[in-house]
Amino acid sequence: MPVEDRREALVAAALAVVERDGLGGASARAVVAEAGMPLGALHYAFPSLDHLLAATLDAVTDQERLAAEAPISAGVDGGLEATLAAGLDAYVSLLVARPARELAYLELMLHASRDRLDxxxxxxxxxxxxxxxxxxxxxxxxxxGHRWAAPPLTLARHAVAMLDGITTTWLADHDEPAARATVRFLAASLAAQSTKED
Amino acid sequence: MPVEDRREALVAAALAVVERDGLGGASARAVVAEAGMPLGALHYAFPSLDHLLAATLDAVTDQERLAAEAPISAGVDGGLEATLAAGLDAYVSLLVARPARELAYLELMLHASRDRLDxxxxxxxxxxxxxxxxxxxxxxxxxxGHRWAAPPLTLARHAVAMLDGITTTWLADHDEPAARATVRFLAASLAAQSTKED
DNA sequence: GCACCAGTTGGACGATCGTCCAAGTCCGTC
DNA sequence: GACGGACTTGGACGATCGTCCAACTGGTGC
Structure with missing residues (x-):
């Protein structure tokens, strides 16, 4: 097996373990067992367990998050606000249906951000x-038929931040109606930053 | 030393350790060392390490978060939006000045939320x-001189969610100007949910 | 002064941790 | 078939983990 394939398989296994058992359960032995590999394979493919976890964060950021955010503006008939609300609401449905994935992402992200604090x-x-x-x-x-009054990249950052917050808040209290209400608040707030095209 | 005092001291020590070394570094020995207690004192005051960490989350939620949120609407001359923006901006300053505290809070919260997923x-x-x-x-x-058009408790949940999101996002990219821009976006969005009193 | 007990301690236990490395396996080449 | 080198393996190592508990402490009541 080429080293690159081995790395990918280990990243997938690491994500599965973090989803199931949390970051604390993601030991070297647990990951290689999940991947069906011998223990030594980890340090053959990665310098250390932390390097594997960093690679796992990169993978989940690139692939899974984008998949989660893809439906944000899924096509819906209606105005801009309704379109945004429907797409953002789909994210809440995804969160409620598979919270472990978002939880794993946040755990990996906080872990990585710790040693870059200063x-x-x-x-x-x-x-x-x-x-x-x-x-x-x-x-x-x-x-x-709208035009954004602020740079879309700036608005996108606001939206991503709020989706993160909706995630942590829902994980804390499991209040799904409240999460959907917050999503509608976000849709209205974003729509307020646009003007109708003439 | 009364058991209650011992518990409080252990909670304070646990928070200090999580801030410094992360949740992964918060071992029983690390916490009792921080508190200057013998090892056995932990299981004398708490049934297990996890119970101590749960108590630590409760403490940081009650005390520290409220302290962080207190300046949200600190008195500023100007309109409602300016007042909110100034207060929320103070939270960003606190986050940038002491990120370890917010990081510890999030780590403890995610840890506690994992075993309540289902x-x-x-x-x-x-x-x-x-x-x-x-x-x-x-x-x-x-x-x-304004009146909220939506229930303040609902708006508060939106605000808390967004502050959580601003925290995770800033921890990930350390983009302080962007965080302050998001805070202004939140202030404007909240203010839009109010009407001027007659 | 002695017995007693609630409170306190730190060593012991078995399990698990990340990492390393000597030994083993496999395949292409002479 | 014998050799060589790259790849792969899992046991070994020392450290650390959470928890438990037998021993010790200090003060109180007789």
Whole structure:
């Protein structure tokens, strides 16, 4: 098995373990067992367990988050606010249906952010996420004949931040109606930053 | 030393350790060392390490979060939006100045939320936080002659969610100007949910 | 002064941790 | 078939983990 394939398999296994048992349960032995590999394979593919967890965060940021954010402006007939609300509501449904994935993402992200607390800004990891959401916002505006009054990239960051907050808050209290209400608040707030095209 | 005092001291020590070394570094030995107690004292005061960490989460939710949210509507001359923006901006300053505290809070919260993933909603833990923010919102509205068009408790939940999101996002990218921009977005969005009193 | 007990302690236990590395396996080449 | 080297393996290592409990402490009541 090529080293690259082995790395990918280990990343997938690490994500599965973190989802099931949490970051604390993601030991070297648990991950290689999940991947069906011998113990030594981990340090053959990665310098350390922490390197594997960092790679896992990158993977989940690139793939899973974008998949979660993809429906944000899914096509819905109606105004801009309704379009945004429907797409954002789909994220809540995804969160409620599979909370372990979002929980794993947050645990990995906080773990990685700890040893950069006193370091200069780490650009990049979120940039792709912002860009994707910004593109979706532009798409939604175009489809409903609106124009954004603020830079879509800026609005995208607001949206991503709020989705993160909705996630942590729902994880804390499991209040789904409240989460959906917050999503509608976000849709209205975003729509307020647009003007109807003439 | 009374058992209650011992518990409080252990909670304070646990919080200090999680801030410094993360949840993964919060072992029984690390906590009792921080508290200057012998190892056995932990299981004398708490049934297990996890019970101590849960108590630590309760303490940080009650005390520290409320302290962080207190300045949300600190008195500022100007309209409602400016008042809210100034108070929320103070939270960002606190976050940037002491990120370890917020990071510790989130780590403890996610840890506690994991073993309730398939359980019915756990009411209560956040309720006090929402109530305090709601009171601050009402205070700000009254001071500037506004009336909330939506229930303050609902708006408070939106605000708390967004502050959580601002925290995770800033921890990920350390983009302080962006965090402050999101705070202004939140202030404007909240203010839009009010009407000027006659 | 002695017995007693609630409170306190730190060593012991078995399990598990991340990492390393000597030994083993496999396949292409002479 | 014999050799060589790259790849793969799982046991070994020392450290640390959460928990338990037998021993010790200090003060109180007789």
């Amino acid at each position: 370091l200069p800004p780490a650009p990049g990891r979120y940039e792709r996420s912002y860009a994707v959401v910004a593109a979706l916002l532009e798409e939604a505006a175009a489809a409903t | 359980l019915p909603p756990a009411p209560g833990r956040y309720e006090r936080s929402y109530a305090v923010v709601a009171a601050l919102l009402e205070e700000a509205a009254a001071a500037t």
